[in-house]
Amino acid sequence: MRLGAKEKTAVPLLQVSNLVKHFPIKRGYFQEKAYVKAVSNFSLKIYKGETYGLVGESGCGKSTTGRMILRLLAPTSGSVQYKGQDITHFSDEELRNARKEMQIIFQDPYSALNPRKQIGKAIAEPMSIFNLGEKRQHKQLVLDLLRKVGLQPEHYDRYPHEFSGGQRQRIVLARALAVNPAFIVCDEPVSALDVSIQSQILNLLQQLQEDFQLTYLFIAHDLSVVRHISDRVGVMYLGHLVEEAPTDALFSEPLHPYTRALLSAVPEPNPKKRKERIVLSSEVPSPIDLPKGCVFHPRCPQAIATCKEVVPVLQEMGTGHRVACHLVS
Amino acid sequence: MIHVPLLEVKNLRTTFSTELGQVTAVDGVSFQVDSGETVGLVGESGCGKSVTSLSILRLFRKHSGTRLTGEIFFEQKELLQSSMEELQEIRGNRISMIFQDPMSSLNPVYTVGNQIAESLMLHQKLSKKAAQEKTIEMLTLVGIPSPDKRVNDYPHQLSGGMRQRVMIAMGLCCQPKLLIADEPTTALDVTIQAQILDLMLDLQKQLQMGILLITHDLGVVAEVCDRVLVMYLGQIVEEASVETLFENPKHPYTIGLMKSIPTIDGKRGKKLHVIEGIVPSLHQIPKGCRFAPRCPLADEKCRQHPPDLFEIARLHQVRCWHHERIGVGGVAFGG
Numbered sequence: 033m034r035l036g037a038k039e040k041t042a043v044p045l046l047q048v049s050n051l052v053k054h055f056p057i058k059r060g061y062f063q064e065k066a067y068v069k070a071v072s073n074f075s076l077k078i079y080k081g082e083t084y085g086l087v088g089e090s091g092c093g094k095s096t097t098g099r100m101i102l103r104l105l106a107p108t109s110g111s112v113q114y115k116g117q118d119i120t121h122f123s124d125e126e127l128r129n130a131r132k133e134m135q136i137i138f139q140d141p142y143s144a145l146n147p148r149k150q151i152g153k154a155i156a157e158p159m160s161i162f163n164l165g166e167k168r169q170h171k172q173l174v175l176d177l178l179r180k181v182g183l184q185p186e187h188y189d190r191y192p193h194e195f196s197g198g199q200r201q202r203i204v205l206a207r208a209l210a211v212n213p214a215f216i217v218c219d220e221p222v223s224a225l226d227v228s229i230q231s232q233i234l235n236l237l238q239q240l241q242e243d244f245q246l247t248y249l250f251i252a253h254d255l256s257v258v259r260h261i262s263d264r265v266g267v268m269y270l271g272h273l274v275e276e277a278p279t280d281a282l283f284s285e286p287l288h289p290y291t292r293a294l295l296s297a298v299p300e301p302n303p304k305k306r307k308e309r310i311v312l313s314s315e316v317p318s319p320i321d322l323p324k325g326c327v328f329h330p331r332c333p334q335a336i337a338t339c340k341e342v343v344p345v346l347q348e349m350g351t352g353h354r355v356a357c358h359l360v361s
Numbered sequence: 362m363i364h365v366p367l368l369e370v371k372n373l374r375t376t377f378s379t380e381l382g383q384v385t386a387v388d389g390v391s392f393q394v395d396s397g398e399t400v401g402l403v404g405e406s407g408c409g410k411s412v413t414s415l416s417i418l419r420l421f422r423k424h425s426g427t428r429l430t431g432e433i434f435f436e437q438k439e440l441l442q443s444s445m446e447e448l449q450e451i452r453g454n455r456i457s458m459i460f461q462d463p464m465s466s467l468n469p470v471y472t473v474g475n476q477i478a479e480s481l482m483l484h485q486k487l488s489k490k491a492a493q494e495k496t497i498e499m500l501t502l503v504g505i506p507s508p509d510k511r512v513n514d515y516p517h518q519l520s521g522g523m524r525q526r527v528m529i530a531m532g533l534c535c536q537p538k539l540l541i542a543d544e545p546t547t548a549l550d551v552t553i554q555a556q557i558l559d560l561m562l563d564l565q566k567q568l569q570m571g572i573l574l575i576t577h578d579l580g581v582v583a584e585v586c587d588r589v590l591v592m593y594l595g596q597i598v599e600e601a602s603v604e605t606l607f608e609n610p611k612h613p614y615t616i617g618l619m620k621s622i623p624t625i626d627g628k629r630g631k632k633l634h635v636i637e638g639i640v641p642s643l644h645q646i647p648k649g650c651r652f653a654p655r656c657p658l659a660d661e662k663c664r665q666h667p668p669d670l671f672e673i674a675r676l677h678q679v680r681c682w683h684h685e686r687i688g689v690g691g692v693a694f695g696g
Contacts, residue, residue, distance in 0.1 A: 089550035089551070089552065089553075090521075090550055196639050198639065199639070226405035226406055226577065226640075227405065227577065227579070227618055227621055227622055228405060228617065228618060228621050228635070228636040229405075229639070230621070230622075231621035231622070231623075231633035231634060231635050231636075232635050234623070234633055235632050235633055235635060238632070253550065253551070255551070255625060256580075256622065256623045256624055256625050257623055259623065259625060259629065260623035260629060260633065261623075279629065280629070283625065283626070293552060294551060294552060295625065296555075297551040297552045297554065297555040298551055298580065298625050299551075299554075299555075299558075299578065299580030299581045299583065299584040300580055300583060300584070300624065300625060300626075301579040301580045301582070301583045301607065301619065301622060301624065302583055302607060303583040303584075303586075303603045303604050303607050304604070304607075309555045309559070311552075311555055311556055311559060312552045312556075314506065315520055315522055315523070315553070316520075
């Protein structure tokens with residue numbers, strides 16, 4: 033489902049406002065307390081039926097954001113609203129109900145499954161936890177789910193070690209779907225898989241989105257994959273959302289210097305197009321001592337004096353294209 | 362004059378014994394690498410690309426039940442028959458290797474400077490002081506800021522990109538003739554990957570090294586390789602120059618791989634191409650063509666008889682009975 037003009041009028045399924053996460057780190061007793069500033073002032077809206085891709089390099093805070101949205105991590109400040117309800121201060125009981133609608137799948141399907149549990153039982157477990165339907169019907173529901181994700185009924189009694197990586201990712205998906213969720217956070221769901229398997233899972237994710245009317249937050253570092261599956265894309269750098277746009281706009285007219293460097297660094301499977309890369313100097317600074325001003329300025333090839341002092345805010349550049357950079361106006 | 366390649370692998374077979382019996386991880390692989398050339402070895406996990414690279418230097422534990430047959434010539438010297446002492450001379454010196462995960466390839470209790478200097482003192486017989494100086498020079502070369510301080514750091518004090526640079530510095534400090542890089546950038550972010558690949562190619566020009574680059578990333582292959590070998594279940598299924606491979610792939614597996622990756626500028630929103638099924642286990646290798654169970658072109662002949670590598674043009678080989686049915690750009694596929 034493509035969103036564009038509709039975006040402004042519709043009520044978002046998920047609204048994240050000014051989310052902040054600081055992890056305290058231990059230093060010596062007499063030293064000042066320090067924090068890893070994983071996510072800073074992060075805001076986001078996701079609409080029903082869309083896939084929002086969140087990209088960035090390791091350590092940029094994209095997974096932390098995904099976890100805070102499900103309250104698997106408590107935010108330091110800021111709020112998360114799901115269907116208009118602020119879930120940031122929900123009690124455990126209320127959260128459990130909310131999570132019936134919100135699920136997550138992780139990068140590593142090996143560690144996400146209990147090795148001693150038959151997969152049929154693993155998939156049925158969320159149904160009994162949430163008292164969904166009658167117990168007698170659970171097996172039939174699980175068999176239906178197995179078929180939906182491209183597995184066979186005879187897989188019901190098998191253990192996780194009997195499956196390949198791609199098949200395990202299918203099992204994890206079936207388990208997430210067991211509670212009939214509306215929203216799924218996919219945290220690097222295909223990055224541990226081989227290319228030929230990756231395409232199978234991406235197609236499956238799209239198929240399931242249609243069949244179950246799902247909304248995805250798709251977190252990944254692979255830009256080609258994110259471009260393929262997302263309707264809108266946000267780019268994170270050092271805990272900040274630096275650019276956000278409908279997918280085609282972001283990839284055809286990237287505005288932030290970081291987005292441009294990131295796109296130029298993606299190796300293309302076409303030897304005739306060995307392109308000019310924007311090679312960024314040095315490395316990502318430590319999230320403990322964030323640079324003053326724009327967090328990207330120490331590596332930015334175009335940084336000016338203002339960038340070192342003033343933190344840029346996200347500004348609207350036209351239909352849903354937002355960017356946080358002093359050089360763009 | 363006969364052209365003698367830097368590295369020539371002939372009919373390499375690597376067999377392991379496992380609880381379930383013998384498995385042949387590499388089955389009859391032959392290829393060459395010339396000086397100054399970058400050869401890509403691509404394939405999915407379990408296809409035998411890493412085992413091929415380990416076999417070249419015979420990096421297997423003694424008594425592990427690994428059997429190597431075939432011939433490997435490096436600068437005209439046969440490596441599989443060489444003694445351990447002779448190999449010791451070559452490893453890390455004339456041929457060096459970079460692995461995917463720098464954290465597990467560096468010793469956590471020695472400083473990175475120590476580890477680089479060690480190979481210089483061992484192979485180049487440098488004094489401690491000269492080795493130290495050379496180490497700092499190498500760290501500068503690979504773009505590590507303030508190398509005179511970093512030389513005293515332990516691996517855990519460095520970021521992933523920095524550690525990979527240290528690995529490269531270590532691999533290159535003895536100016537090897539051949540560099541085997543096993544997924545050298547897979548664990549890194551794209552912007553760091555771009556830096557590291559540029560660095561490797563720069564150094565290649567300076568030192569005229571041959572590079573054997575093992576990767577699963579077709580994007581990386583297209584950007585840096587001259588020639589490519591595609592492996593599937595222990596065998597080479599296609600070999601071609603990088604231009605030919607991407608413009609005119611002939612093996613259904615190669616074509617399937619290329620179609621199944623989403624690109625940064627292709628059409629969006631369409632379903633991705635899928636290679637049906639999964640890679641079979643090495644314990645259950647199909648009888649005929651190994652790709653037949655997943656191949657849209659497979660017929661009875663494919664299922665019964667394993668195809669040879671056919672030379673269909675100069676420097677273009679393909680292991681498929683039906684290569685003639687596949688047109689330019691992999692069209693007429695599935696017909």
